Amino acid sequence: MEALNAVLQQKIEVAPGLCIFRVAPKGWDLPEFKPGQYCPLGLPPSAPRVPYSTPPEKPCPTDRLIKRPYSIASSSSQHQYLEFYIKMVSNGALTPRLFALKNGDMLWMREKVFGMFTLDDIPSHKNVIFFATGTG
Template sequence: MVDIALNAIVTSKVELSPRVMTLRVAAKDWDMPDFTPGQFGVLGLPGSAPRAHWSEAEPTPSEPDKLIRRPYSITSSSKTREYMEFYISMLSTGALTPRLFALKVGDPIWLGPKTSGIFTLNQVPKEKHIVMVATGTGLAPYIS
């Protein structure tokens, strides 16, 4: 695997089903970014990283020396500073998820230095009641 400034490490991988997993990532020698529940982080791997053996071929092969980056909702608590956890669903022909499913604990990964997203409760007045509905990996923002 080409070392494209992979700045974090996989500390846990739990397959919840054959196509859904949680991936826990910790920063290597830098502070984890702050985030608000409902935001997302960006994960990445080089195009040369191996894909899960059971994934389908990419429609357009990724360039081996380029970093493939994708946003994923954070499922860990915003009070946890040691790691970030992500709830990930397999897209068999995708550029990144088959590579994420091939990772093992201890493998390097790229983690974006900041978080983004506005799917938070910051704008909701405390006296208001809201109903929130989600399924599948859409649960991730509610968990954090």
């Protein structure tokens, strides 16, 4: 199983079931990223779940980390940590474990970011309008 290589610096509850997770690398530097990219997070299946979660839809393999991609919500000009705005999925495999983390707890964060949902291909003279209904 891969080593846990990041630390939860701060968990900020925005509303019930919605938190900002501030995650910092431990022993490595964050890669450069652009708004619109994402980074996978993970925890072992043995990590505790919040008590108010429901059982997952299917059992998790016990021999590898549970990993999920999350959109980066922090500014790309900040290089000490990444922020993720995450909605609790009660019967999910990973979010009940993420929500059980306390500040200072270790987790896994991919050392590379992904995604092409950036503004690179938008001409600077064009306007862009964004609509959102939540986080997902």
